[in-house]
Amino acid sequence: MKISIIGAGNVATNLALALKKAGHEIVQVYNRSDDAGKELAHTVAASFTSNAADLLDADVYLVAVKDDVIAEIAEHLKLADKIVAHTSGTNSKDLLATASSAYGIFYPLQTMKKNSKVDFKSVPLLVEGSDDATVATLEALAKTISQNVHRVDEEQRKWIHVAAVFANNFTNHLYSVSESILLGQGLPFDILKPLIYRSIENLQQNSPAELQTGPAARGDMQTIEKHLMLLGDDIRLQKIYEILTQSIIASATQNHK
Amino acid sequence: MKISIIGAGNVATNLALALKKAGHEIVQVYNRSDDAGKELAHTVAASFTSNAADLLDADVYLVAVKDDVIAEIAEHLKLADKIVAHTSGTNSKDLLATASSAYGIFYPLQTMKKNSKVDFKSVPLLVEGSDDATVATLEALAKTISQNVHRVDEEQRKWIHVAAVFANNFTNHLYSVSESILLGQGLPFDILKPLIYRSIENLQQNSPAELQTGPAARGDMQTIEKHLMLLGDDIRLQKIYEILTQSIIASATQNHK
Numbered sequence: 001m002k003i004s005i006i007g008a009g010n011v012a013t014n015l016a017l018a019l020k021k022a023g024h025e026i027v028q029v030y031n032r033s034d035d036a037g038k039e040l041a042h043t044v045a046a047s048f049t050s051n052a053a054d055l056l057d058a059d060v061y062l063v064a065v066k067d068d069v070i071a072e073i074a075e076h077l078k079l080a081d082k083i084v085a086h087t088s089g090t091n092s093k094d095l096l097a098t099a100s101s102a103y104g105i106f107y108p109l110q111t112m113k114k115n116s117k118v119d120f121k122s123v124p125l126l127v128e129g130s131d132d133a134t135v136a137t138l139e140a141l142a143k144t145i146s147q148n149v150h151r152v153d154e155e156q157r158k159w160i161h162v163a164a165v166f167a168n169n170f171t172n173h174l175y176s177v178s179e180s181i182l183l184g185q186g187l188p189f190d191i192l193k194p195l196i197y198r199s200i201e202n203l204q205q206n207s208p209a210e211l212q213t214g215p216a217a218r219g220d221m222q223t224i225e226k227h228l229m230l231l232g233d234d235i236r237l238q239k240i241y242e243i244l245t246q247s248i249i250a251s252a253t254q255n256h257k
Numbered sequence: 258m259k260i261s262i263i264g265a266g267n268v269a270t271n272l273a274l275a276l277k278k279a280g281h282e283i284v285q286v287y288n289r290s291d292d293a294g295k296e297l298a299h300t301v302a303a304s305f306t307s308n309a310a311d312l313l314d315a316d317v318y319l320v321a322v323k324d325d326v327i328a329e330i331a332e333h334l335k336l337a338d339k340i341v342a343h344t345s346g347t348n349s350k351d352l353l354a355t356a357s358s359a360y361g362i363f364y365p366l367q368t369m370k371k372n373s374k375v376d377f378k379s380v381p382l383l384v385e386g387s388d389d390a391t392v393a394t395l396e397a398l399a400k401t402i403s404q405n406v407h408r409v410d411e412e413q414r415k416w417i418h419v420a421a422v423f424a425n426n427f428t429n430h431l432y433s434v435s436e437s438i439l440l441g442q443g444l445p446f447d448i449l450k451p452l453i454y455r456s457i458e459n460l461q462q463n464s465p466a467e468l469q470t471g472p473a474a475r476g477d478m479q480t481i482e483k484h485l486m487l488l489g490d491d492i493r494l495q496k497i498y499e500i501l502t503q504s505i506i507a508s509a510t511q512n513h514k
Binding site: 067068090109110111118122123124148150152155156158159160161162163164165166167168169170171172173174175176177178179180181182184185186187189191192193194195196197198199200202203204207208209211212213214215216217220222223226227230231236237239240241243244246247248250251 | 324325347366367368375379380381405407409412413415416417418419420421422423424425426427428429430431432433434435436437438439441442443444446448449450451452453454455456457459460461464465466468469470471472473474477479480483484487488493494496497498500501503504505507508
């Protein structure tokens, strides 16, 4: 297919590279700032423009930009009946309704950094479309780069994004909290890595609900009290400890009902 | 060395197996309930007793029992100057001061299940001792099964345990929350696994503080509001979302100071 990429950030870059590699022609990169856009266009042998009026003809236009500028960019797009899709996990496809009669979502559920290439094969790609033909085309396109493609609806996609915040952003923050606790004691974060890797390995075969261990899961109030005392100086960490401990205890109770 | 194992749970079982494999003689398993104790004794070719008065002579006695029964068991131990150590992450070695003049800690920082064998080589083993000779012996013993042995003090060990609760128990609970959100939408937890594995891979080379992404890290209040609205029905998850979001925002502010 002939693809145009709108945006030149992490997602735009990784998608453009994966699509190019899968044999698609990247017709053009459209980006409002010159430098990043030109670099990406050069990398994938596409033309470049910073002006929506100069958009070339393509089969699919992928809008891979920050959530808060999708609507603004969509206003400038006049694509008639060419398929346009954005890559956001939280925004409605309806943001693109003024840009074309065929619009949808092409959402890769993966953390992306510009300088570390993503192997798209296992990346879940969630697609939606304004009509059957659109979703079928986006699904077919997705399948050329990923073996993990799902048709979803707007409600599901929103919840997936929330779930990803819990499973990815929030867990990472807890690692960060852990690291700061250890550094405060002159100890390296490495000391916890075997424990972390083991837990993730266990996740391959088991539901996390079954794998829950620790003071809260045991109802070990003595240890919980000791930990809260130790954290006494740090209200922020104490609050996190309390809320998550309460939630683990509440979940355990639900599971035994 | 000649080792006696006190307890027959997950940690006792895994330690006994690892020590036996490293060439130590497991003299005896002492456990108050017969069945588990006899089974472990049989597995590691040790004798068994459920009576502290019948303890045989050994170089090191490892007390691998639940935190809340260490003190009670210690009362029954009269080991003169033989080394005794417990495997708890939170309790003081002083709990063992009445049992022997040589006491300490032998704490494996790893989640253990009875039926899945732990490869101890990479498991961090944290040791403490009531005197130099004791800690030296426990350290030497630890090094026969692990390449990741650390002498710590009581304060450090307590903080390591708290850090492990954040990095292991709490993260697992967040996976669990994620899973329940997805199941509520008829979607499998598997859809998030590529994201989770990728994040953990990134952790090998980077500090988690550097890897923080997501709405809170971006200060994307619009998405945060949407997520909180979506979670509206579930006060428990909303609370977790709020606290962790606030904490990520507070950390980002600190880092930029």
